[in-house]
Amino acid sequence: MNAHQQPTGSAYFLDTSKKTVETHTLAVVADNEPGVLARIIGLFAGRGYNIDSLTVSETIHDKHVSRFTIVTTGTPSVLTQIRHQLERMVPVHSVADLTVQGNSIARELAMVKVAGGGEKRMEALRLADAFRARVIDASTDSFIFEITGKPDKVDQFISLMVPIGLVEVSRTGVAGISRGPEGMKV
Amino acid sequence: MVTGELMSGAEIVLKALADHGVEHVFGYPGGAVLPIYDEIFQQDKVKHVLVRHEQGATHAAEGYARSTGKCGVVLVTSGPGATNAVTGLTDALLDSIPMVCLTGQVPTHLIGNDAFQECDTVGITRPCTKHNWLVKDVNDLARILHEAFYVATHGRPGPVVVDIPKDVQFAKGKYVGPKNIEHKTYRPQVKPNQDAIRAAVELISKAKRPLLYTGGGVINSGVIASKLLREFVKMTNIPITSTLMGLGAYPASGKNWLGMLGMHGTYEANMAMHDCDVMINVGARFDDRITGRLDAFSPGSKKIHIDIDPSSINKTVQVDIPVVGDVAHALEDIIRVWKAKSHELDKKALAAWWKEIDVWRAKDSLKYRANKDVIMPQYAIQRLYELTRDKEVYITTEVGQHQMWAAQFFKFEDPHHWMTSGGLGTMGYGLPAAVGVQMAHPKALVVDIAGDASVQMTMQEMSTAVQYRLPIKIFILNNQYMGMVRQWQQLLHGNRLSESYSESLPDFVKLAEAFGCVGLRAEKPAELDDRIREMIKTPHPVLFDCRVASLANCFPMIPSGKAHNEMLLGEDVSDEEVGTAIDAKGKELV
CATH class of the missing domain: 3.40.50.970 (Thiamin diphosphate (ThDP)-binding fold, Pyr/PP domains)
Known part of the structure; x- marks a missing residue:
């Protein structure tokens, strides 16, 4: 009768293993029916999975099919579990782990507002040119840049804008697609 | 009923229930389901059982479903009717019981207005159902009801909710029959991959200390699955234990029966789990009440896992051979391949394994101190x-x-x-x-x-x-x-x-x-x-x-x-x- 001596005093066995965490990009094709986004978010919240980024839009209008790109972090077994949990949802057609498939592209769009004058204004334009960001709005003392690219390129651009006079940023989150002629099962 | 004839939403509900062979509905009336109750009053195909609390309706439907293999049906009103059903829905989800729960809802134009007896039923029940629907157009009602029965009873069974606003129950719409109606995309895998079956048979045939660990999936797969399981045990003489949910799939009087396993399982069942070299999990899900400490769970065994739900595989315990599919199909295939290859287990090793098990059995772990004065x-x-x-x-x-x-x-x-x-x-x-x-x-x-x-x-x-x-x-x-x-x-x-x-x-x-x-x-x-x-x-x-x-x-x-x-x-x-x-x-x- 030594159960009381165990450290947790709990019914559950505590997992203390520290496995390496990876970041993966998942593509999900699902029916665009009411509540489908809530279902997917609820799955992540309810089972304690992470969402680093989530984008969604209807991609095939006449079939009411939406495509989600979800960036998530977890141990390899958790990432597999996330894929299976998504796959068994009734409105979900197919799920692809773009990171496992390897050959894929991820892009993000950001609008970056920078304010300031004089030399800082010139510096902002020079950096924007180097990053191929476009000016989509300008006033006498501010710019809004549109930048598209891999998330780390966007990160880099934003961090460079901080000392110049970064005001605010609006980012879309990541959209992903695999290279080559094949598409996802719809 | 001529196709194309207009019916009220409430009529459509009763027609759909009758077309799915529903004989009993467990429910409780209220404002938002009165049109459906009015239809119940005017027909005699579907018998309504009036419970005293909506939780009771859900558990009654679970008992009904589990003892018949059919789908349980529940009918409750909006707001408190739906929230009271949540416990039973969650229970059915965790135990994979097929159930269709129809909930009344306030009229569509009042949804979101904090109307009397309004709650966000689909929002509340989203995490405790396999799927749910809010019907906003009476012309979708028949299709959704058929889909609901399909989803509840196919693949890993579970509860579904169809939330029907009161104005949709009154509105006139077309009825379409359930013939060939499936969900438009949901197609769970029932037939297992044959490579996995062959690999599983190969592994079992080489086992020296094999063990069958069966669960509720055998029951859900139907009586045929239990028959096949018994046949396989008889063919191979493999010892068998079961989870709480799987009791009865193999008879307790059977000579290979070790009793239930897990937290309050028998000594022989748990020791056999710990010491086996090939574990054949048939329709169970490595629940924490079964596994105990995960890093010490059956450390020396190769594991085969038959489950209809791919997300159950490798969820907590890593297995060597996953077999995704219905238990009856998988057992049928395993038996067929086993016979075709005329496999036989190593008789000497198996006899030694049984001898070990008999020593554990002799502990008589269920014994208790009898008492003359007090009923134990x-x-x-x-x-x-x-x-x-x-x-x-x-x-x-x-x-x-x-x-x-x-x-x-x-x-x-x-x-x-x-x-x-x-x-x-x-x-x-x-x-x-x-x-x-x-x-x-x-x-x-x-x-x-x-x-x-x-x-x-x-x-x-x-x-x-x-x-x-x-x-x-x-x-x-x-x-x-x-x-x-x-x-x-x-x-x-x-x-x-x-x-x-x-x-x-x-x-x-x-x-x-x-x-x-x-x-x-x-x-x-x-x-x-x-x-x-x-x-x-x-x-x-x-x-x-x-x-x-x-x-x-x-x-x-x-x-x-x-x-x-x-x-x-x-x-x-x-x-x-x-x-x-x-x-x-x-x-x-x-």
Whole structure:
């Protein structure tokens, strides 16, 4: 009768293993029916999975099919579990782990507002040119840049804008697609 | 009904139920479902069973579904009707019980206005259903109802909710029949991959210490799956254990039966799990009550896992050969390949394995100290089993010690005869479940093995049993405690019995009389048999107050965080702990 001596005093066995965490990009094709986004978010919240980024839009209008790109972090077994949990949802057609498939592209769009004058204004334009960001709005003392690219390129651009006079940023989150002629099962 | 003829939404609901062969609906009326109730009144194909609380309706539907293999159907109103159904929906989700729950909703133009008896039913039930729908157009209603039945009963079964606003129930729309209606995209894999089957057969054929670990998936797969399982055991002579949910798939009288495994499983079952070299998981999901400490779970075995739900595979335990598909299909394929290759297990190794198991069996881990003066709860269930074994008997339970003792001491010979809340562990499940079972099997003996605390959670359903003349037997193992809570407090919290004593228990015999049914009481072992016989003979619902030892503990037990080979056996408990306390508490209350 030594159960009381165990450290947790709990019914559950505590997992203390520290496995390496990876970041993966998942593509999900699902029916665009009411509540489908809530279902997917609820799955992540309810089972304690992470969402680093989530984008969604209807991609095939006449079939009411939406495509989600979800960036998530977890141990390899958790990432597999996330894929299976998504796959068994009734409105979900197919799920692809773009990171496992390897050959894929991820892009993000950001609008970056920078304010300031004089030399800082010139510096902002020079950096924007180097990053191929476009000016989509300008006033006498501010710019809004549109930048598209891999998330780390966007990160880099934003961090460079901080000392110049970064005001605010609006980012879309990541959209992903695999290279080559094949598409996802719809 | 001519296709294309206009019907009201409420008519469509009843037509769809009839077309799916629904005979019984468990429900409770209210403002937002009155049009459907009006249709129920005007037809006689679908019989409505009026419960006393919506939770009761869901558990009754679960009992009905689990004892028949059919889909349970529930009908409740909006707001509180729907929220009261949430416990039963979650219970059905965790135990994979097919259920269609129809909820009324406020009219579409009022949704989102905090209308009277409005709640976000699809939002609330999204995480506790397999899928749910809000019907906004009456012309979608028939299709959605057919999809609902399809989703609830295909793949891994589960509960679904169809939320129907009141204006949609009144609106006129077209009815389409259920013929060929499936969900437009949902197609669960039923037939297993043949490479996986061949690999599984190959692995089993080389095993020296094989073990079958079966679960609720065998029951859900239908009677045929149990037949195939028995055939495979007979062919191979592999020992077999089962989870709580899988009891009855293999007969308890079968010679290969090791008893239930897990936290309160038998010594031989858990030791065999720990020491086997090939584990064949058939329709079970490596639940934490089964595995105990994960890093010490069956360390030396290669594992085969047959499951219809791919997300169950490698969720907690990494397996070597996953087989995704329906249990019956998988077993059929395994048996076919096994025969085609004329495989035979290594007879010598298997004999040695059985010898080892026999040593564990000889421990007789379920033994308990009999008592002449006080009814031991284990004894009560043994007597209940012995005195009912010549009958067609269905057992339901509540949740707690009595549930584990029922699983340990009642011997189940057939699938679909054992209804219990396994995954969610819902106290109050058994009584309404018994109502549902008796509705489906009017001639059978239906017994709810209950505890004094659990039974009070859904006690009001006795009134349902009386109304429909359902002669259910509520066999209460009354120890005046929330026994399992008390046992854990004794084991883990220095015996500080915080709030686990059942203060002010009702007089169950008088309560039975108040409900208009029969109350019986047994206080001494000597009178137990006669009282049980009286209970069986009574053609009415019975509340049986079986006064049992107050402080008996449920053993064997794998303490939390321990491995299968670190079980606590009953003999570790001292006489004083059980004996003295019984006298004090027992006399005080008698």
